[in-house]
Amino acid sequence: xxxxxxxxxxxxxxxxxxxxxxxxxxxxxxxxxxxxxxxxxxxxxxxxxxxxxxxxxxxxxxxxxxxxxxxxxxxxxxxxxxxxxxxxxxxxxxxxxxxxxxxxxxxxxxxxxxxxxxxxxxxxxxxxxxxxxxxxxxxxxxxxxxxxxxxxxxxxxxxxxxxxxxxxxxxxxxxxxxxxxxxxxxxxxxxxxxxxxxxxxxxxxxxxxxxxxxxxxxxxxxxxxxxxxxxxxxxxxxxxxxxxxxxxxxxxxxxxxxxxxxxxxxxxxxxxxxxxxxxxxxxxxxxxxxxxxxxxxxxxxxxxxxxxxxxxxxxxxxxxxxxxxxxxxxxxxxxxxxxxxxxxxxxxxxxxxxxxxxxxxxxxxxxxxxxxxxxxxxxxxxxxxxxxxxxxxxxxxxxxxxxxxxxxxxxxxxxxxxxxxxxxxxxxxxxxxxxxxxxxxxxxxx
Amino acid sequence: xxxxxxxxxxxxxxxxxxxxxxxxxxxxxxxxxxxxxxxxxxxxxxxxxxxxxxxxxxxxxxxxxxxxxxxxxxxxxxxxxxxxxxxxxxxxxxxxxxxxxxxxxxxxxxxxxxxxxxxxxxxxxxxxxxxxxxxxxxxxxxxxxxxxxxxxxxxxxxxxxx
Numbered sequence: 001x002x003x004x005x006x007x008x009x010x011x012x013x014x015x016x017x018x019x020x021x022x023x024x025x026x027x028x029x030x031x032x033x034x035x036x037x038x039x040x041x042x043x044x045x046x047x048x049x050x051x052x053x054x055x056x057x058x059x060x061x062x063x064x065x066x067x068x069x070x071x072x073x074x075x076x077x078x079x080x081x082x083x084x085x086x087x088x089x090x091x092x093x094x095x096x097x098x099x100x101x102x103x104x105x106x107x108x109x110x111x112x113x114x115x116x117x118x119x120x121x122x123x124x125x126x127x128x129x130x131x132x133x134x135x136x137x138x139x140x141x142x143x144x145x146x147x148x149x150x151x152x153x154x155x156x157x158x159x160x161x162x163x164x165x166x167x168x169x170x171x172x173x174x175x176x177x178x179x180x181x182x183x184x185x186x187x188x189x190x191x192x193x194x195x196x197x198x199x200x201x202x203x204x205x206x207x208x209x210x211x212x213x214x215x216x217x218x219x220x221x222x223x224x225x226x227x228x229x230x231x232x233x234x235x236x237x238x239x240x241x242x243x244x245x246x247x248x249x250x251x252x253x254x255x256x257x258x259x260x261x262x263x264x265x266x267x268x269x270x271x272x273x274x275x276x277x278x279x280x281x282x283x284x285x286x287x288x289x290x291x292x293x294x295x296x297x298x299x300x301x302x303x304x305x306x307x308x309x310x311x312x313x314x315x316x317x318x319x320x321x322x323x324x325x326x327x328x329x330x331x332x333x334x335x336x337x338x339x340x341x342x343x344x345x346x347x348x349x350x351x352x353x354x355x356x357x358x359x360x361x362x363x364x365x366x367x368x369x370x371x372x373x374x375x376x377x378x379x380x381x382x383x384x385x386x387x388x389x390x391x392x393x394x395x396x397x398x399x400x401x402x403x404x405x406x407x408x409x410x411x412x413x414x415x416x417x418x419x420x421x422x423x424x425x426x427x428x429x430x431x432x433x434x435x436x437x438x439x440x441x442x443x444x445x446x
Numbered sequence: 447x448x449x450x451x452x453x454x455x456x457x458x459x460x461x462x463x464x465x466x467x468x469x470x471x472x473x474x475x476x477x478x479x480x481x482x483x484x485x486x487x488x489x490x491x492x493x494x495x496x497x498x499x500x501x502x503x504x505x506x507x508x509x510x511x512x513x514x515x516x517x518x519x520x521x522x523x524x525x526x527x528x529x530x531x532x533x534x535x536x537x538x539x540x541x542x543x544x545x546x547x548x549x550x551x552x553x554x555x556x557x558x559x560x561x562x563x564x565x566x567x568x569x570x571x572x573x574x575x576x577x578x579x580x581x582x583x584x585x586x587x588x589x590x591x592x593x594x595x596x597x598x599x600x601x602x603x604x605x606x607x608x
Contacts, residue, residue, distance in 0.1 A: 133589040172522035
């Protein structure tokens, strides 16, 4: 389809794929660290106000306003303050932060420097998921360059302000992407989420005030200062400033990470020539998960919706981490949900009973249904198990300490709401109606 | 007498690494270095022997039980000696939509192992999302990432593993 989507000039992904884009030299030639220079001329409170004015919202999943989050850090605390970067990118369907870390890590480091100065932070920990060996190597090399160039260290770009940045790799646990579990992990413990309140902004790492920000969020911060908060806000919608990275995967012709306007619809993302270039020949969209595997699934008739926090909330789903997974009409929804459910069962930390017991129960029921062993009442049972982990709606009020419970239950609720017939057909026919080809157009790996 | 845990060269690497790790945290928070310290030990030994866990715990001033608790929580730590090559195959939704389940079946047949099994040369595991959804299907071999896999590409990768 010819391009109809609103064109934008990429800001986060502008240098991706260009020679040596990850080096300090390349970044500086593109105007890198000019945002930090401007910020260092401002008072910390004014920096936070500028970020508030920009309408930048967290890109990790929850979409919380970044400036507001920063303003929760008590100014008069005698304890040291910390910044923790959430690079534990593990939500199925999400693979954007990896590209920032590999192709333009200094953009995130500049955001770290601005945030740290604004918050009175002298130590920042960049927490990357353990599997990110190559992104960690690129990121560490960029940190080393920044120290050598006098950007980090005793003097923050020449200013009398010490900032130390350390990289920490996780060791394979999705739960550590939850901010309090990330802090536990940073403290050298297993990643068990903490009860909130208190929130990390007040009681975080080592009991001190701590801000936890996603990689893309921090990479967005320098642009608020180089372009100005008003410019940045105008790039987005009334409530969400800037552009955002969207990860497109599944049965679509051209998967990838695309930087889009907040006004871009899911439909444009799938079909537009600039992005997904449509579906495989002869196939139609059946379902789309719009914001990482935990976001409630949408049907094919619901795709004319902007990839933006508020718009997707109206549809009772989430923009989340920007992970858009497309399933075509040859895809079995029971098998798809089984795969998603297995993920949450595998990744449940085991701290809360509804999640620890409920997630494997969902998985067992789904496997039974998919394998043609389903019995009357199994669909209702599945719905009840999901509801015992987290009722639906609303979103975000589950029965567990952290949002992993919600994340495990929401897919089940939404798949059953939109594709119940398919679940019942499995039970009625005592087999998967898709036979041995349940995975859509690209299932025949060759 | 039991064999020492480290060769002199390994000992040097461990001591320098531990000192560097501890320097990143407040003096009264040495235990925060647990994840990097376990990673260091695993880099040196290929897995986490009990004696090594005790040593890490001693340096970080915690109990050996605490080190074990952490090591057993995270999937990337090996409490048993794995095969020379640990193959982690992502079978999450985006990868499965591009045939990951068949790729895993192909590997099982080719290596003569079921997912979750190991021999001296290979440990084969089904793993969770590796953040390569746009370049599916993918796997990691000893943390080295391989994506957009086809049978031919996978055969070529495996052929290079001695």
